[in-house]
Amino acid sequence: MSEQNPKTDLEEKARNWIKERGVTLRDIGELVHYLQAPYHDSLSIEDCIENVDKVLSKREVQNAVITGIQLDVLAEQNQLTSPLQETIASDEGLYGIDEIIALSIVNVYGSIGFTNYGYIDKEKPGILKKLNDKSSGQCHTFLDDIIGAIAAAASSRLAHSVAKDEELD
Numbered sequence: 001m002s003e004q005n006p007k008t009d010l011e012e013k014a015r016n017w018i019k020e021r022g023v024t025l026r027d028i029g030e031l032v033h034y035l036q037a038p039y040h041d042s043l044s045i046e047d048c049i050e051n052v053d054k055v056l057s058k059r060e061v062q063n064a065v066i067t068g069i070q071l072d073v074l075a076e077q078n079q080l081t082s083p084l085q086e087t088i089a090s091d092e093g094l095y096g097i098d099e100i101i102a103l104s105i106v107n108v109y110g111s112i113g114f115t116n117y118g119y120i121d122k123e124k125p126g127i128l129k130k131l132n133d134k135s136s137g138q139c140h141t142f143l144d145d146i147i148g149a150i151a152a153a154a155s156s157r158l159a160h161s162v163a164k165d166e167e168l169d
C-alpha cells in the first residue's frame with residue numbers, strides 16, 4: 001500500500017464525478033437555499049454552498065455518490081445485465097433502490113433531513129428538474145436522488161448549526 005490517503009482519493013473521485021455529470025456545488029447550494037430560505041433571515045448562497053461542501057466530506061456520502069453514479073453510467077453504456085439494465089435505464093418507478101441509497105445520505109445530520117428530502121423530491125426545483133428531463137439522453141436514475149439527498153442533509157446541517165449559534169448567543 002502506498003502512503004496515499006484512500007479517503008482523499010474517494011472524496012476527490014466523488015466530487016469529480018458529480019461535476020462530470022453536470023452538477024455544480026452551486027446547483028446543490030441553490031437547492032439548500034430553496035429549502036432553508038423561508039426559515040432564516042438573509043441566508044446567503046455562500047452559507048448554503050459551505051454546508052454542501054461539509055456534507056461531501058463525509059465518507060458515507062462519497063460512497064453513495066460513487067455507487068449511484070457508477071450504475072447510472074453503466075446503464076447509459078448498456079453495460080448492465082437484464083433486467084437491471086432496463087430497470088435503471090428507464091428509471092422505473094417501482095425500483096426504489098435509488099431512493100434507498102439516497103437515504104444513507106439523508107440521515108447523516110439527523111431526521112430533519114428526511115423531511116427535506118421528501119419535500120424536494122416531490123417539488124424537484126432547479127437542477128433536480130434538469131436531471132429528471134429524460135430528453136437529455138443521459139441516465140440520472142441514481143444521481144437525482146443523491147443530489148436531492150445531499151441538499152437535504154446540508155439543509156439539516158445548516159439548521160442545526162444556526163440553532164447552535166442561537167444557543168451560544
Ligand code: MG
Binds near residue numbers: 091140141145
Ligand atoms: Mg431516481
